[in-house]
Amino acid sequence: MASADSRATEPRDTAPRGGELRWDIIELLFFAYRDFVGDADQELEAFGFGRAHHRVMHFVTRYPGLKVADLLDVLRITKQSLGRVLKQLLDEGYIVQKTGSNDRRQRLLFATPKGEALVTKLATLQTTRIDRALAGIDPSGTETVRRFLRAMIDRDDPDKVLETIFKNASAKE
Template identity: 60%
Template sequence: MADINVSPAQRRPLSGTAVTGAEPAGREPAYELIELMFFAYRDFVGDPDHVLERYQFGRAHHRVLHFVFRHPEIRVADLLDILKITKQSLARVLKELIDQGFILQKEGQVDRRQRLLAVTDKGKALALELAKLQTERFARAIAQSGTTRDQAVRFLYAMIDPERREDVTRMITQADRALRGKER
């Protein structure tokens, strides 16, 4: 397989000990990992891009569709918080997703100021199609790299800013619960 990993001079702190950062001093730059991350992510988001062209959607649409799909009846403010964009940026792509019938808005029951967002059947179908593409890439990568799915999860999780990890965990588990509750 990959004899890509032939860096010498790199046998140190990566094992146990310092959970909080290790010495920032003389570490060799991890060019290989940096570049692999760049190319991996490019291909990871590249798959959906082709499909999205059919509807003249871009990556911004994909992100909105995905997180609305995963969080049915999500409030606009919460979606903005996940995406970390402004409402003006969201408005453009959201309008197109609504106009083309992928997402719909409902007035909040308890708070009628809220416009709760959810995918339509059409939106769900597209979100699933895109998720499937990316899932297959992960499945291939895990199988071919000899890693376990769990290791991949832990590794990617640990790449996230420590302060944000709890939020991410909560978000994912909540979404899973909500979707499981809906479908079963």
């Protein structure tokens, strides 16, 4: 093995054949998302839950009556993976299911007050971070951030939740 100097580590642009690569934004997304989800992790630990539980709880709380199949589309995991965490959340009373009245095969999912309280708590933590990040950015800048994030999302084959998000977004413009 050769030996090398251990001095400062300046970022290096690897040959940008064609257009420039967005190294900066790629890395900012990594760190921003890491700290963003980190907010919730600490709280979740106290409940014996993980990120998987949070994701399920979040979408069920926000979109009451979501079907199991919808949730699978949103989370893009298998029903076996979902089943594992969903069972715990049902058993521990964070979520309840009701049989669909049109189609009695469906299990519609609803958060209990207990579940809602947890999701709200976690969303509050994350909102604090977002508000801090948006302090000093004016309303039009905030809308720019939203537009950027929306445009980062695949629009082919949107699931039920994404449809709602995009629909509400275009309604506001």
